[in-house]
Amino acid sequence: MRSEDLAPFSLSALVIAAVFIIAGLPVWWKTTAVYRAPLPVEEIGRLRDMKILYTVEVQLSGPSVTLEVAKRLEDLCQNKTALKPSLSVAYKLRISNLPKLDGASSLSSLDDTLSSSDAGDIRVHELAVDSQAANELKSTGKDIWLGCHRTVFTTDMSASLPRIAKLITNLLVRESLLRRSYQALSVSDHTQEPRTAANVKSMTAVQSKPGYQLSFNLLNSDPSDFLVQWDIKTSVGDALIPFLNRLDNISTFSIDSQILRYIDLGVTPKYHAENKTYYLSFKDLPHTINTVESRLGTFVSSNPSLEFVVYVPPPSQSPLYIKDKTGQNVASNAYLSPRWGGIVVYNPETADGEESAKAVTVPTSSIMSVFISHLKLLLGLEKPKLPEGTFLRSHSSGITDWELDGLMLRRCVENVATASAALVSLTKLLEKVKNMVIADHIQTLTATAVESIDKCVSELQSGHLVQAFLLSKIAIExxxxxxxxxxxxxxxxxxxxxxxxxxxxxxxxxxxxxxxSCYAVLQRWRKKTAKPES
Incomplete structure (x- = not known):
């Protein structure tokens, strides 16, 4: 074929190649490109090395309070601090001058009068000598009185400073518990602590969530023997609701209840011939949870569920008691399952010769107090261990102001650690999957979370606990x-x-x-250019 005949073919091949390269590839690249909104990757990366400093303001007042006393207490508190660099606590002490409030006031009324301090702040007040409040405290045989708000009273500030410092760091602020909570969830602190009793005990509490589902269940093992009923609604309204109302700012709670028939614990109790009683040993208790949980059913809720169960055994296994690790009967005849709930065994009174089912009403008022103690442990409100010579005033709702502050602080730290870990994991996922779409709302959510974490850490450093907690909730959500x-x-x-x-x-x-085609055109072009030279 002559070269003149191949010219249109060469031209068409070049045009097709040009269209393919100049227009086709860019259009394909553009139409198949994945939209990835920019994320604050650098800000998220800095969360790995984030430092949290929580500032606690301690106000001192009383007749013998001086700058030397305040400095000594500050040193004692700081010396007690054993937190890692990623989480530390600073104590800001100041002396406040109060009018004479305790001249003719009882400790309770004085505690209520001084209850206006902000969340997280602590007041230490020395009582005037021979005042009514001081004499009342001396009558208890103690020299330190911890109120239900945020005030610590003492009759001798100088002599009790070491114990007051221990009370502040180990009970009111709970530094060691903060450290364990933060290290368990933080992306910046992977230090493994030894498995101690305190660490294991801290695992009882559920993780921080915006809300929880509380389920109360009455298990009637054999209705032919006992027809069991309960007035759970009254007990919830009288005892539980006042307790939950105090936690409104921390979490929301929804409540449901049910009665289930023909359900047992799935474990055969052992018989004690001498006492003619039945019992469940400490090793038997974990085996009862799986059986009970499979029969309880689930309620429609996006929140984690905490189960509280009352079990009524049949007469053939009554009375049924629960034994602890030492083999002694548990006083409440109940046991707690970490991060799940609690079970109470109620033994109704029986009478010989009864042929028909006996109607039994469960005393929910006394059982509810056991459930509230279980709920406090599940939420992280451990029973306080008071220093020697300390008297504790309880709150009518079952939870004090300083317990609320401690729970809020712990939840705040957990929220920050969990939110930071979620953001870091998200960036790792996006780096791994290069073609994953990053929508605009994901960008908005991550930016909001990072900003809230930064503001929360700043508020903690300023000692504003409530504002920091609210920001931590926005961050984790x-x-x-x-x-x-x-x-x-x-x-x-x-x-x-x-x-x-x-x-x-x-x-x-x-x-x-x-x-x-392009290769053929190139070859012909080379042959054509080579002929004149030859």
Whole structure:
């Protein structure tokens, strides 16, 4: 074929190649590009090395309070601090001058009068000598009185300073518990602590969540023997609701109840011939949870559920008692399952010769007090261990102001650690899956979470506990919403190596003819340019 006849063919091949390269590839690249909104990656990376400093303001007042006393107490508190660099506590002490309030006031009324301090702040007040409040405290045989608000009273400030410092650091602030909570969830502190009794005990509490579902269950093992009823609604209104109202700012709670028939614990109790009683040993208790949990059912709720169960055994296994590790009967005849709930065994009175089912009403008022103690442990409100010579005033609702502050502080630290870990995990996932879509709402959520974490840490450093906690709730909700978004699922996207299996069948049939044509044109052009030289 003459070269003049091949000219149109060469021209068409070059045009096709040019269109393929200049127009086709950019259009394909643009139409298959994945939209990835920019995230604050640098700010999220700094969360790994984030430092948290919580400032506690301690106000001192009383007749013998001086700057020397305040400095000594500050040194004692700081010396007690054993936290890691990632989480530390600073004590800011100041002396406040109060009018003579305790001249003719009881300790309770004085405690209520001084209850206006902000959340997280602590007041230490020395009582005037021979005042009514001082004489009342002396009559208890103690020299330190911890109120139900945020005030510590003492009859001798100088002599009791070491114990007051221990009371502040170990009970009111609970530094060691903060350290364990933060280290368990933090992305910046991976130090492993030895497995101590305190560490194991801290695992009883559930993780911080915006809300919880409280389920009260009455298990009637055999209705032919006992027809069991209860007035749970009255007990909830009288005892539980006042307790939950105090926790409104921390979490929300929903309550449900049910009565289940023909359900046992799934474990055969052992018989004590001498006492003619039945018992469940400490080793038997974990085996009862699986059986009971499988029969309780679930309620429609997005919040984690905490189960509280009252079990009424049949007459053939009554009376039934629960034994502790030492083999002694538990006074409440109840036991707690960490992060799950609690079970109370109620033994109704029986009478010989009864042929028909006996109607039994469970005393829910006394049982509810056991459930509230279980709930406090599940929420992280451990029973306080008071220093020697300290008297504790309880609150009518079952939870004091300083316990609320401690719970709020712990939840705040946990929220910050969990939110930071969620954001870091999200960035790792996005770095791993390069073709994962990052929508605009994911960008907004992550930016909100990072900003809230920064502001929360700043508020903690300023000692503003309530503001810091509210910001921590925004941070964890935004971070977890972004992390668990349906579009943030790795299985929705093809791995990089599988893209070749998708695009090769599309581009090879088109690309090979174009490349062969371009190669033929190039060869002819070389031959044509080589003839004049020869």
């Amino acid at each position: 935004s971070a977890e919403t972004a992390f668990y978004d349906p579009s943030m699922l790795e299985l929705l996207y093809f791995p990089e190596d599988q893209k070749f299996a998708i695009y090769v069948p599309l581009f090879v049939p088109v690309g090979i003819p174009v490349l062969v």
